[in-house]
Amino acid sequence: MxxxxxxxxxxxxxxxxxxxxxxxxxxxxxxxxxxxxxxxxxxxxxxxxxxxxxxxxxxxxxxxxxxxxxxxxxxxxxxxxxxxxxxxxxxxxxxxxxxxxxxxxxxxxxxxxxxxxxxxxxxxxxxxxxxxxxxxxxxxxxxxxxALPLVPKHAVCPVVHESLVSGVSGADAMGDASDGLDGVQNAPEIEPERPNPFAVLEALKTRRPG
Known part of the structure; x- marks a missing residue:
């Protein structure tokens, strides 16, 4: 040894x-x-x-x-x-x-x-x-x-777990989108087929007063 x-x-x-x-x-x-x-x-x-x-x-x-x-x-x-x-x-x-x-x-x-x-x-x-x-x-x-990572995760996930697709709220879905996850269904004003996180941010800005 x-x-x-x-x-x-x-x-x-x-x-x-x-x-x-x-x-x-x-x-x-x-x-x-x-x-x-x-x-x-x-x-x-x-x-x-x-x-x-x-x-x-x-x-x-x-x-x-x-x-x-x-x-x-x-x-x-x-x-x-x-x-x-x-x-x-x-x-x-x-x-x-x-x-x-x-x-x-x-x-x-x-x-x-x-x-x-x-x-x-x-x-x-x-x-x-x-x-x-x-x-x-x-x-x-x-x-x-x-040395363990604070949040263990793939650099790019091979699949999205179904709980992230169907079991999250709209706010959580937008958080997942910012992590680079596709397939979230419940975020407001997102096209259901291929959500665009930049479009979500733009929509939020137009709603904000001033």
Missing amino acids: IQHSAVPVDPRELDLFEFARSGCQAAGAMRVSQLPRMLNEVPSEAPDRDTLFTWQAEGATQPELQDDGAEGPQPYLRLAVHGAAWLECQRCLAPYEQAFDVDATYRIVSSEEEADAFPLDEDTVEVIVGSRQFDLSALIEEELLL
């Missing part, structure tokens, strides 16, 4: 401080079935519910000023995760394949108090509390969950 590491590495019980101090590198793969919270996001009708993610991790240290004014090595971790998982499109309700590309850098601290005191303006570096038995797989899963 591990391909390039200076020391033996168990991704579920990783001595994160030693990994960073030694400048180790490691790589491996995890399936969605090994990540239970991520698996909950995959629809049951997906073509493949157990897709594969590859990951690479690299430890390092950088000299930084400590609280006592002296300069000391600060441990860092860089993590990259790549792969894809099937999600449910929120427009047509069909499964689609979502790509994931995570590349994150973390400053490793020793306690929650230290993490809370870390400056919030460091937007390029996250803070994690390290340990001698750090669960790297949990960090991988957390990053994948954070």
